[in-house]
Amino acid sequence: MKYLVTGATGFLGQHLVRYLKSCGHQVIALGRNKNKLSHLASEGIATKCCDLSDMNTLTEITKGLDAVVHCAALSSAWGDYKTFYNTNYVGTKNVQKACKINNIKKLVFTSTPSVYVASFDRLGITESDKFSEEYINHYAETKKMAEKHLNETIASGQTIYILRPQGIIGEGDVAIRPRLKRLFEKGFFPLIKNKKTYVDLTYVGNVVQAISLCLQAEPNQKCNSYNISNGQPVESEEQFKILMKGLGLDCKPKLISGKLLLVLAEILDRSYTMFKIKKEPLITRYTARTLVYSRTLDISKAQAELNYYPEVDLKDGLNKYMSWWKAENKKEEQYETNS
DSSP: OEEEEETTTSHHHHHHHHHHHHTTOEEEEEESOHHHHHHHHHTTOEEEEOOTTOHHHHHHHTTTOSEEEEOOOOOOSSSOHHHHIIIIIIHHHHHHHHHHHTTOOEEEEEOOGGGGOOSSOEEEEOTTSOOOOSOOOHHHHHHHHHHHHHHHHOOTTOEEEEEEEOSEESTTOOSHHHHHHHHHHHTOEEEETTOOOEEOOEEHHHHHHHHHHHHHSOOOSSEEEEEESOSOOEEHHHHHHHHHHHHTOOOOEEEEOHHHHHHHHHHHHHHHHHTTOOSOOSSOHHHHHHHHSOEEEOOHHHHHHHOOOOSSOHHHHHHHHHHHHHHHHHHHHHHHHHO
């Protein structure tokens, strides 16, 4: 089969294109990071450099494909709205339009469980549960818009899969590790007083597995949404202890009132926005709600319809993640020494 993966130079995208190639498929890696594209090309993977706003090039690249996996996104908790809008919403519209023009029957879109984030605990969220009506950040809002567009404009004969993978961890992570590292280095890791908060994580290989199952599934000519996680919710304080022990770090948790943390995040958010500070605040509205309120996913629909049963256990995934993290720390220390 011949597949195109957008966002192929990202964390998930790199894992996916390597996996698809190892399975014997023809895969085109689409991205904008020329350095990472060159690394993929050196492994024998076909690469294309293209901005998703370039419809002519995008239409040409997507000719003759069996399916497109759309992983490209701006997935930060902070940034300029216009950039999020153009990347996550307009970019998704353009990818689907190119699929329509070239009569590509299957599109897999990686969305986010951030669409569910709210100011209350949500346990065992199903795909039929409503999105949060609360504004969280530009990322969640533009992903909601993209999902709405796909659901409303699915082409005749087209099958769309929308995946919402929660808390992706693994080798190459560029989202969770940098934020946690900042907190660890500040010696400030907030845990909520007198409240247990549960979270879901997903090892990156399991997200690749879920995408592969979508590519193998029989087309049903509708828009299908699936929650994806390891299906092993963990309590935040327990997760913190596992990371500290596994990474050999000495960072003490800071017990804080949930209400105080939410107020602090609101103040930082508004201040950074007012003064147009581009750097992400230490605590954002999204981060605060993740720490204060539980959010876990029900993956039974993916199990029933895709036969998705995570191949990598959470414990094994965390061990792989922490081994990679420690190796990255050594590289960074060596770089600083040589500099």
